[in-house]
Amino acid sequence: MSSYQDKRVVITGGTSGIGLATARALVAGGARVLVTGRTPSSLEKARTALGPGAIVEASDAVADIDTLVGRAEQELGAVDLLVLNAGGTAASTVDDTTEALYDNLFELNTKAPFFTLQKFLPLIPAGGSVVLTTSVSNTKGIATTGVYSATKAALRSMTRTFARELVDRGIRVNAVSPGPIDTGILERTMPVEAAREFLEQIKATNPMRRFGEPEEVAKAILFLGFDATYTTGTELVVDGGASDL
Template sequence: MTTTTLKPAGKYEGKHVVITGGSSGFGLATARLLVDEGARVLLTGRNQATLDAAREQLGTNAVAVRSDASSLTDIDALTDRVRTEFGTVDALFANAGVNGFAPFEETTEELFDDILRINAKGPYFTVQKLAPLLAEGSGVVLTTSVANVLGLPALSAYAASKAALRSMTRSLARELLPRKVRVNAVSPGPIDSGILEKSMPREAAEQTKAQMAADNPMLRMGSPDEIAKAVAFLAFEATFTTGTELAVDGGGSQL
């Protein structure tokens, strides 16, 4: 007699999740956590090769869609795709964003506009367009940053964009209450996501990471997986929480 061992249902079995900026970093780590627990995830990004790699890594429960989070035309097309793939959505992680390092005196109008368009305008209209598809009891999570409460050098435009998102978290939470949709934010601190290695020489990146770890109350950097756990908590478990911001920063903005 042959015995068949059934795989236990995952924690998020049957859930539909949309993650913008999901092909790398926080977004990919969150997609991996949710897919591993049974969710179907639609993730977006602007680089097709990176999207394809993420899709291959995540398997058949992931759908990868090329979409520019700052383009309303792309957001409209994304909404149509989500409607076709899922019908309704149980969680939305509006995570797509960019960094923008520049001293205040050297910040150009073009850089300022790019950062605000991608980091603030994009998430705002992503939530607006997808709101009709959000199921009752669903959760929206926005990605802010400890930069919105700390006066960090060379990040004035970036910090302003994340402060705008913090304000939107409260406003959208209030406006979506009648639909029984919660809106919260995750606020990452120093996370070893690989982004420093992409923006500076390896030796400089290692020195920067060592300094960030030394300056942190927990004397280390965080990992993308720690952000993913916080996002999943806000999206699904924090059922009596809306309008709040959860700092995942080793205490850097609090202690």
């Protein structure tokens, strides 16, 4: 029997990339999974990829949290693992950052995970766990990522604080910090040629000379979520050695 059999899992941002890869592994292992997404195309893609073993829910950050919690309680009853993976990115220098961009990224990447965890807590039993998706940019000075990096640094700090606050309830809280992962987001958000050049630059400077795959981050999430039973408050970096080598 799989270690995920009948586990109850909610993954925000679970309809593409790392979130979808995590959901696939869980469904294959017999878990009951609820994933969220924002666009009709990603929702449909997830339904096709995950099949009847998953619940696919449209959810848009802070505005839909109460609805999401209600659906999770109705469908799952309780939540053994909450994966706070939803987020967004936008490139801007300090000169051209607008208040709208700043507010939007902090709402999506920091405020939404904070209040999603808060409202899900009554559904997470002792022995349950939470995994937040941060980024290696939270400790590196990468041009044009000032706001994005700040949102992810806030998540790293929140991980420690939540872990301390919830340890006596038997709930573990950890973070996974992906480096360059081939999720397709660059191709969707940048001109094709610019994306190609950027990808080649990243590969050339990575010790492993490649991008990671979403499935490789999913393995780290599942390790933190279920197997790392003596681990809380930590951040597991999955970046091909780029941060340390």
